[in-house]
Amino acid sequence: MDSKFKAGFVSIVGRPNVGKSTLMNRIVGQKIAITSNKPQTTRNKITAVYTDEEGQIVFLDTPGLHKAKNKLGGYMMNAADSALKDADVLLYMLEANAKFGSQDEEVLEKLSTLKMPKILVINKIDAVTGEALMAVTKELTAKCDFDETVPVSAMEGTNVDELIKVIKQYLPYGEPFFDEDTVTDQPVRQIAAEMIREKALHALNEEIPHGIAVVMEKMDFSGKTVHIEATIICEKESHKGIIIGKGGAMLKKIGTNARFEIEKMLERQVNLKLFVKVKDRWRDSDFLLKNFGYNNGDFKL
Numbered sequence: 001m002d003s004k005f006k007a008g009f010v011s012i013v014g015r016p017n018v019g020k021s022t023l024m025n026r027i028v029g030q031k032i033a034i035t036s037n038k039p040q041t042t043r044n045k046i047t048a049v050y051t052d053e054e055g056q057i058v059f060l061d062t063p064g065l066h067k068a069k070n071k072l073g074g075y076m077m078n079a080a081d082s083a084l085k086d087a088d089v090l091l092y093m094l095e096a097n098a099k100f101g102s103q104d105e106e107v108l109e110k111l112s113t114l115k116m117p118k119i120l121v122i123n124k125i126d127a128v129t130g131e132a133l134m135a136v137t138k139e140l141t142a143k144c145d146f147d148e149t150v151p152v153s154a155m156e157g158t159n160v161d162e163l164i165k166v167i168k169q170y171l172p173y174g175e176p177f178f179d180e181d182t183v184t185d186q187p188v189r190q191i192a193a194e195m196i197r198e199k200a201l202h203a204l205n206e207e208i209p210h211g212i213a214v215v216m217e218k219m220d221f222s223g224k225t226v227h228i229e230a231t232i233i234c235e236k237e238s239h240k241g242i243i244i245g246k247g248g249a250m251l252k253k254i255g256t257n258a259r260f261e262i263e264k265m266l267e268r269q270v271n272l273k274l275f276v277k278v279k280d281r282w283r284d285s286d287f288l289l290k291n292f293g294y295n296n297g298d299f300k301l
């Protein structure tokens with residue numbers, strides 16, 4: 001390995017729905033984390049890996065920083081805190097057109113105490129003028145001592161290559177953590193489940209809250225076709241009816257859209273069967289949270 005090779009962990013933090021997952025997916029070149037126009041879409045600390053001839057960046061995408069309202073929310077904040085502790089470099093991401101508020105003040109106050117290189121990433125620069133961008137940059141750098149500021153458009157890919165160059169400047173020299181072909185440490189089952197949840201969030205729009213989870217019951221690769229059975233968990237009978245839809249139309253739509261994404265990922269034909277179950281107040285059940293995969297250590301509300 002080249003003695004000049006750099007490798008390290010980079011945490012992406014910020015308010016919910018600022019484009020963290022979109023940025024990470026753009027950098028690694030494929031979908032790792034789900035995206036939605038709803039806040040708090042990412043529930044786990046997702047690891048994505050970018051490798052080139054100069055170095056390896058291991059990205060830790062985190063749930064958006066927010067005040068926990070239930071045990072699931074507590075789990076999400078635990079995942080975010082864990083990502084901060086594991087990082088060599090921190091990216092704080094904010095939308096260029098967002099209004100700065102008390103929640104941002106709390107986040108920046110916390111970040112100011114962290115002894116690691118910090119990069120301010122201002123997203124959605126295509127939505128504001130150059131003058132407005134300068135004003136946002138000036139306001140934020142006055143509140144936290146950022147080492148660098150990089151404006152980007154995660155959706156369009158604008159300035160993302162520059163961000164990668166800046167990150168590398170602050171990584172330590174060392175051996176790679178993953179093989180050069182690795183893009184994530186997430187199991188295929190988990191990524192497929194998240195793809196189903198993403199399509200459910202898109203299809204259901206504002207009709208139900210975020211109280212849904214997806215549990216993979218079966219994933220069989222033994223034949224030419226991958227057979228998958230998954231259950232969408234919701235909290236109320238009324239939500240179940242909405243998810244299924246009239247004559248099963250909504251569930252069919254979710255399944256069709258999810259199958260398309262999973263087939264692209266696996267590069268194989270997929271037979272996907274979806275079911276819907278009601279688990280009352282599952283987001284406040286330690287037992288159910290663990291069963292549904294949210295078992296990243298203990299957390300406190």
